[in-house]
Amino acid sequence: MDCDVNTDRKALMPHRNAPLTETGRLRLARCVVEDGWTLRRAAERFQVSPTTAQRWAGRYRELGEAGMADRSSRPHRSPRRTPTHTERRIIKVRVLRRWGPARIAGLLRLNPATVHRVLTRFGLARLMHLDRATGRVIRRYERDRPGELVHVDIKKLGNIPDGGGHKALGRQAGRKTRSGAGYSYLHNAVDDHSRLAYSEILADEKKETAVGFWTRAHAFFARAGITVERVLTDNGSCYKSHLWRNSLAELGISHKRTRPYRPQTNGKVERFNRTLLDEWAYAQPYRSEAERRDAYPAWLHTYNHHRGHTALKGQPPASRVPNLTGQYT
Incomplete structure (x- = not known):
């Protein structure tokens, strides 16, 4: 394999902080794992740190090409996250009573910011976007020309x-x-x-x-x-x-x-x-x-x-x- 490849710095990045595309990561990893490049040489060639080169080479050894994909930055454990039973109570009150975070927090003796985070995390629409009688999301519309309605x-x-x-x-x-x-x-x-x-x-x-x-x-x-x-x-x-x-x-x-x-x-x-x-x-x-x-x-x-x-x-x-x-x- 020819590792002397010019990586395209203008290529679309998976996210704004990623130094390499998935293709670039694969090339780097193969240079280290299959062609025996040192981490420092690979890092210089692909314009990343030796630590980054080591990470992608390690993932390639463990998972192959599948290891080049982005991983979620979400932690494996969130010990301070609101307990599941509390989240369910918050959602139940919101759905049945259609209250805002402050009123729900008062009823359940929680911090309003906590209630707001739970509602946001589960994608519950703002009250202003709901029909209070039915709880359904209001469908917004606008006519195409003046006078139509x-x-x-x-x-x-x-x-x-x-x-x-x-x-x-x-x-x-x-x-x-x-x-x-x-x-x-x-x-x-x-x-x-x-x-x-x-x-x-x-x-x-x-x-x-x-x-x-x-x-x-x-x-x-x-x-x-x-x-x-x-x-x-x-x-x-x-x-x-x-x-x-x-x-x-x-x-x-x-x-x-x-x-x-x-x-x-x-x-x-x-x-x-x-x-x-x-x-x-x-x-x-x-x-x-x-x-x-x-x-x-x-x-x-x-x-x-x-x-x-x-x-x-x-x-x-x-x-x-x-x-x-x-x-x-």
């Missing part, structure tokens, strides 16, 4: 009394002003592909109000160059009415409703609801409902035109809607 929903929101609520006055004083403030209803429409949102704060969730909202929302999407093909709603009474059905039919739009008790099906608008609560509704201690409402148009403009969206690789919804009015303001 628009999510519509209503978010009921308690009004802020004049003078401010508990965020402005503190918990104790805020209780005294809370009664009689009433509620607002945020009617929201979010395009599935672009996440472009149209929203209005209205007085109720009656069918006439919902239809009026959709008429204006449809006009908004049309001005942005979006042709709405399908609308997805929950099973609220206003969306089950003949008035709602007929108003969509007149526009040539098909209507789809979510399965009962499955709000994640309408997840795009549900996520929008959560964002507006965090970044507008409860973002600061407003002194009145009028003050909060006055801040809404500016926030909605920021959401559509300037706020980076994680699902859009950090770009705002306007980046996917070239015809959107005011995109560059």
